[in-house]
Amino acid sequence: MWRFLGTRIAMGAFTIWITTILVTLLIHAVPGDPVQIMYAQSQGTTPEQIEEVRRSLGLDRSIPVQYLMYMERLLQGDLGATIRGGQPVLEVILQRLPNTLLLACAAMFIAILIGVPIGFLAAYREGTLTDIALMIIAIAGISMPHFWLGLMLLFFFALELGWLPVSGNGWLNLVLPALTLGLSNAAIFARLTRSSMIDVMSQDYVQTAFAKGLPKALVLRRHVLRAGLLPVVTMMGLQFAFMMGGAIVVENIFSWNGVGRMAVEAIFQRDYPLIQGFILTFSVVVVFVAIVIDALYAVLDPRIRRS
């Protein structure tokens, strides 16, 4: 198991290293001179000032040197300073990252809490009206774009009913964005759980468990659920990355003060150090979650744990 996890951690580190290279090349991927574009809208910047910014970003050096400089600072925990405001990028991101993680975790919690039981119920009632109805709802949930669902929830619960605040950063403010992000993912989990459970229920070992005379509830809980949840756990890892991405849209709808909203602002302002920092942080979070999921998988599946 340790060998398995060691391999995963090494692969994760490799992924992050590739990201650092892409992040350095990013500035050059945009056509035109990045510093010129950055200051295109502001008047009164002198050529000296532009030259100063270019030097501070290291853009006057060759690309490999730029990369080495970037890595040198990165390994010291320095992600540079924002162009607007000159604050350390790391500080700006760390300030907002907890908000985004909170949103993504809350959404994941909702997605699993709703999706897995629905999928389980549908599998248990396979082929009945309950199953069909649940799956139609699930397809509707998957088809619904975040921004639309978010706006609808906002309209009904905040504006019409007035139960929840429209925007802000309190606990009550978390409900609507987390629901928006969670509901469509719940639909994905419901469908996956259903197909996985149906697959497991037809296995010989489930029939054997019944043949031993175990009560149905025990067979479902002990023999079906655990094996059936393995693909769902894998999906959790993948979906978490998508939820972080989805957070960018949702945070903007609900003015949730997370890194997603910050990233959109940074992109509009062409704040390259901030964008680079955001991408890097994002990739670290996604890789970390993937490793956690792999560890969880090993706990659930003895075939991995004991190999």
Next chain:
Amino acid sequence: MSALLSVKDLSVSLGGKTLVDGISFDLAPGEVLSIVGESGSGKSMTAKALMGLLPPKANATGTAMFDGANLLAPDTKTPRGTGIGLIFQEPMTALTPVLTIGMQLTEALVSHELCSKDEARSRAIDMLDRVGIPVPATRMRQYPHELSGGMRQRVVIAMMMLLGPRVLIADEPTTALDVTVQAQILDLLKEIVSETQIGLILITHDMGVVAEMADHVLVMKAGKAEELGPVADLFALPVAAYTRDLLDAVPRIDAVSTRAEPETETLLSVRNITKTFQTRGALFKSGAAHRALDDVSLEVRRGETLALVGESGSGKTTLGRVIARLTAADAGQVLLEDTDLTCLAGRDLQARRRAVQMVFQDPYASLDPRQTVGRTIAEPMIIHDTLTKAERTQRVESLLGKVGLGADMARRYPHEFSGGQRQRIAIARAMAARPTLVIADEPTSALDVSIQARVLDLLEGLKQSEDLTMLFISHDLAVVRQIADRVAVMRNGRILELGPASALFAAPKHPYTRALIDVAPVPDPTRKRGKRPVLQGDYPTGPLKEVDAGHWVAG
């Protein structure tokens, strides 16, 4: 003696189709009743109906009296586990992969409130010991994937016997196991029956297993009972025509070979082939090496059928794949008419490939489901020949005719055919390349016995008419006895014995060959086998020595 289980007019229907049609039988304590039939005969459905494990939409009628209650009545709660136990065919999937052996053994005892948790544990350990599992206390903490197939089947048997059932239903319990392991499991079941006086319903398609195990036999076909009677009568004087056909179709390991001595010209020469598979290790760490073929040499003569025989893991399939260049060998040569196939590449290899064609075990997996049968058969001609479309169509039709199928079937897709028909198509596809050597890897082991007989006849006929040489890979000695001129016995990547089929079966020289022949079930209830030889022992695996003309044995 009064019957333990008395079944009358059992019928099962599902979606308007009758799957089991009016089956009746009695089962006495200490009796083994075999239900025999081919796939689709309804034998497994009968078992499921008795267990109350039918699919939700299936409907069972009739009566099955057990312990004063009718198991088929809707308000009867089937005494699953405690009254009737069930063992499935595939031990690899019959245990839940994510739970320990101990948990799976004890949970039903605890759930039925037969004893406390601690007592369940000690009973489970005793039972594991009883079914012949070494170090049972350690096994309790292990997971199914850490045990071999034979061990798992013992665990399943222990699991069912712990609950003290009075009837045990075993659905093809040894079909997925190697012949030596099968012998051990059958012995175990026999001991259990005679010791505990339970009634055993043994569902099987293997007449050899029936002859060895059963007291009474029920022959089923298409849901109906064809014949029911004592095992000796059924084998000696089968009444139903179907029973006679079934018995005739069974290949006999004790049959007398009437095969002519093959020519002596060498077609294929395998020299010192070695192949090691590397299991995947972690990053910066190499995995374990598994030697699948260990310095294997043999010659195949033109026009003969050479059988490669062995249990799983013996290397027989790997050797076939190395000869067909589907797997690259680590060292050694494969000379086909003096061309070394192992060092060919590119265009030369492709041109040479036509000479060696394969027929695989599972015809459900070896045909592309998205291509018509005609296109599948035509493909080798498109690659190797310059034929016009009309000529190709004509040849596809004539090939279909040769394998006993209609020319009009070329436009259909594989899923429209039965297993036996598909295997015929796979054979036609191999023939389309006009090969000199056909490698048939377990071509009939996925097929019913009556269909197996016909496919074997077809291969034999084609071999004669098309002037073929055949390498026949099989685990089934009886089939090999019927089709092979010469036999090579393999184990752990080594050839242990190689010789003419008649000599090898009549007087096996290597102890492993002798053991394999001894443990194979023979479809003859009058031939009682003695105590089984122990198979775990070390066998001589040294270089082959010629003990008789053309008969080689590892020293």
